[in-house]
Amino acid sequence: MTQTILRGRWNYHRLTATVINDIAVEIGFFTLWAVAIVLISEHRKNLGISSQMLTVLGTVLGLVISFRTTSAYDRYWEGRKLWASVTVASRNLANIIWIQVPTDRKNAEGKDAHLRATIEKKTMVNLVQAFSVAMKHYLRGESGIFYEDLYPLVSVLPQHGPTHAEMGEDFKSKDDMLPLWSSTPDLLSAYPPPATTRSESPGDMEKTVADSSSGPKLPPGHKLSPARNPPKKSIYDWIPLLLPIKPFVSMIMHFVAPNRKRSNRDWMGRKIKREINIESNVPLEITLFLSSYLSHITKLGLVGPPILSAYWASLASFQDSAVALERIRSNPIPYAYQMHLRMSTWLYLLFLPFQIYSVLKWVTVPATAFAAFLFLGFLEIGAEIEDPFDYDENDLDVDRFCEAIGKELAEITAHPVALDPAHYIFGEWNQPFAPGDMRSADTIIANEEHDYHHPHNGSASLRRTLLRSWRDTNQRRLTHTHF
Known part of the structure; x- marks a missing residue:
C-alpha cells in the first residue's frame, strides 16, 4: 500500500520519523541570523550584497x-x-x-x-x-x-x-x-x-x-x-529547543555526575551513531x-x-x-566529504540573507528559514539512511x-514431511480440470465409462476439456477487464 503523509493521524511517531527534530536547532540559528541581518539593514546600514x-x-x-x-x-x-x-x-x-x-x-x-x-x-x-x-x-x-x-x-x-x-x-x-x-x-x-x-x-x-x-x-x-x-530518549529528544543549552548542562554534569550515560544527540540535535x-x-x-x-x-x-x-x-x-x-x-x-558539504551549506545559508534582503526585505527571514529547512533536511536524511x-x-x-x-x-x-501426494491429488476436493470439467478427481477416476478412459480417444477428450478450460478462463478475464 502506498504511504502518503495525508493518510492516518499525525502523532509523535510520525513526527519523529521526520528530520525536524534533528535540524530544529540549526533552523532556529539561521532564522535568528536572518532576523539580525534584516534589523541591522532596516535601522542601521544596508547589508545587502x-x-x-x-x-x-x-x-x-x-x-x-x-x-x-x-x-x-x-x-x-x-x-x-x-x-x-x-x-x-x-x-x-x-x-x-x-x-x-x-x-x-x-x-x-x-x-x-x-x-x-x-x-x-x-x-x-x-x-x-x-x-x-x-x-x-x-x-x-x-x-x-x-x-x-x-x-x-x-x-x-x-x-x-x-x-x-x-x-x-x-x-x-x-x-x-x-x-x-x-x-x-x-x-x-x-x-x-x-x-x-x-x-x-x-x-x-x-x-x-x-x-x-x-x-x-x-x-x-x-x-x-x-x-x-534502542537508545533511551532524553529530554532533548522530547524538547529539541533545549539543545542550545546542552553544552552548558554537559559541562556542569561532567563534574556532578562524571559516570552518567551520554546523550544520543550532539549539541546541534543530530543523532550520534x-x-x-x-x-x-x-x-x-x-x-x-x-x-x-x-x-x-x-x-x-x-x-x-x-x-x-x-x-x-x-x-x-x-x-x-x-x-x-x-x-x-x-x-x-567519507567524513571529509560529509564535513565539506555541511560547511559549504552553512556558508551558503550564512550569506543568503545578505543576497536576498534588497529584494525581499522582511520576507528574508522566512525565506532563509525555508532554505535552511530544505538544504539541512536533505543532508540529515542522507546521514540517517x-x-x-x-x-x-x-x-x-x-x-x-x-x-x-x-x-x-x-x-x-508445520508441513507434514512424509505426506504422499496421492492423498490430496486424488481426493474429493481436487477439481483438476476446472472450469472445463467441474468433477472431482476421485469421481473422474471412478467413472470408467467416460471418454477420458477410452484407450484411443482418451487423450483427445482430455485435450478438448483443457481447451474449454482455457476459453472459459480467457472469457472470464475479458469480461472482468471490460467492467
Missing part, C-alpha cells in the same frame, strides 16, 4: 546535496535487497533440511529413531532462523548471543571446543570457550564474579542458572537482553555449524548431489549477504524482517 552568485552556488550546492542523498538511498535500498536475499536463503535452507533430508533413515537403530531425526532437523532449522536474528544484532553493534530472540535458538550449541568425552573435564574452562560464547552484550552489565582468588573448577563451569521463565538455561553471570535495545565493538562474529559461527551439518548429511549419504548443491548455494548466499551488509554498516560515506540498520524511525524494520522469517520457518516445519 549582489545576488549574482546566489543562482550559481545554489544550483551547484543543490546538485551535490541531491547526489549525497541519492548515494545514501542507494545504500538503504541495497540493504533492503540483501535482507530479501537472507529471507530467500532462509526459506530454501529450511525447505531442504525439513523436506529433503529424510526422517526415516536406513540402518537407524532404536524405536525413537524417527523422533531423533525430527529433533535434529528442527534444531538445524532453528539455527537457520538464528542467522537472521544474529545478523540483526551484529549490524546494530550488539555483541554476544544473550538476547531474548537469539539465545533460545543457539543455546543448544557447544560452549567449548573439545567435548567432555574427548578431552576430559580439565579442558572445560573459559580458555577453551568458543568465540560464540565468549562475548557479553555491551548494553548489559553482567553480574560481578565472586570475590575469590581460587581458580575456576570444572564443576563451576557446568553449573547453570535457570531463567525466571521456562526458557533455556543460562550460564552463571548472564541474563538476557531484550530483542530490541553508537560505536561498534564486536568481539565475536555470531552469524559466521552459525554458518559454520550449518556447514558442518552439510558435511554430516553428506557423510551419511542422506541426500543426493543436487540437494547438496542447493544447500551449499543457500549457505553461500548467507555468507555473501552477511559480507555485503557488513560493508554497508562499516563503510560510511546511509546506515539503515539502527533504531532510527526511517531505518529498515529489521525486527519485522526477522519475525517474518521466523514465522515462515515455523510454517515450513
Whole structure:
C-alpha cells in the first residue's frame, strides 16, 4: 500500500520519523541570523550584497546535496535487497533440511529413531532462523548471543571446543570457550564474579542458572537482553529547543555526575551513531555449524548431489549477504566529504540573507528559514539512511524482517514431511480440470465409462476439456477487464 503523509493521524511517531527534530536547532540559528541581518539593514546600514552568485552556488550546492542523498538511498535500498536475499536463503535452507533430508533413515537403530531425526532437523532449522536474528544484532553493534530472540535458538550449541568425552573435564574452562560464547552484550552489565582468588573448577563451569521463565538455561553471570535495545530518549529528544543549552548542562554534569550515560544527540540535535565493538562474529559461527551439518548429511549419504548443491548455494548466499551488509554498516560515506558539504551549506545559508534582503526585505527571514529547512533536511536524511540498520524511525524494520522469517520457518516445519501426494491429488476436493470439467478427481477416476478412459480417444477428450478450460478462463478475464 502506498504511504502518503495525508493518510492516518499525525502523532509523535510520525513526527519523529521526520528530520525536524534533528535540524530544529540549526533552523532556529539561521532564522535568528536572518532576523539580525534584516534589523541591522532596516535601522542601521544596508547589508545587502549582489545576488549574482546566489543562482550559481545554489544550483551547484543543490546538485551535490541531491547526489549525497541519492548515494545514501542507494545504500538503504541495497540493504533492503540483501535482507530479501537472507529471507530467500532462509526459506530454501529450511525447505531442504525439513523436506529433503529424510526422517526415516536406513540402518537407524532404536524405536525413537524417527523422533531423533525430527529433533535434529528442527534444531538445524532453528539455527537457520538464528542467522537472521544474529545478523540483526551484529549490524546494530550488539555483541554476544544473550538476547531474548537469539539465545533460545543457539543455546543448544557447544560452549567449548573439545567435548567432555574427548578431552576430559580439565579442558572445560573459559580458555577453551568458543568465540560464540565468549562475548557479553555491551548494553548489559553482567553480574560481578565472586570475590575469590581460587581458580575456576570444572564443576563451576557446568553449573547453570535457570531463567525466571521456562526458557533455556543460562550460564552463571548472564541474563538476557531484550530483542530490541534502542537508545533511551532524553529530554532533548522530547524538547529539541533545549539543545542550545546542552553544552552548558554537559559541562556542569561532567563534574556532578562524571559516570552518567551520554546523550544520543550532539549539541546541534543530530543523532550520534553508537560505536561498534564486536568481539565475536555470531552469524559466521552459525554458518559454520550449518556447514558442518552439510558435511554430516553428506557423510551419511542422506541426500543426493543436487540437494547438496542447493544447500551449499543457500549457505553461500548467507555468507555473501552477511559480507555485503557488513560493508554497508562499516563503510560510511567519507567524513571529509560529509564535513565539506555541511560547511559549504552553512556558508551558503550564512550569506543568503545578505543576497536576498534588497529584494525581499522582511520576507528574508522566512525565506532563509525555508532554505535552511530544505538544504539541512536533505543532508540529515542522507546521514540517517546511509546506515539503515539502527533504531532510527526511517531505518529498515529489521525486527519485522526477522519475525517474518521466523514465522515462515515455523510454517515450513508445520508441513507434514512424509505426506504422499496421492492423498490430496486424488481426493474429493481436487477439481483438476476446472472450469472445463467441474468433477472431482476421485469421481473422474471412478467413472470408467467416460471418454477420458477410452484407450484411443482418451487423450483427445482430455485435450478438448483443457481447451474449454482455457476459453472459459480467457472469457472470464475479458469480461472482468471490460467492467
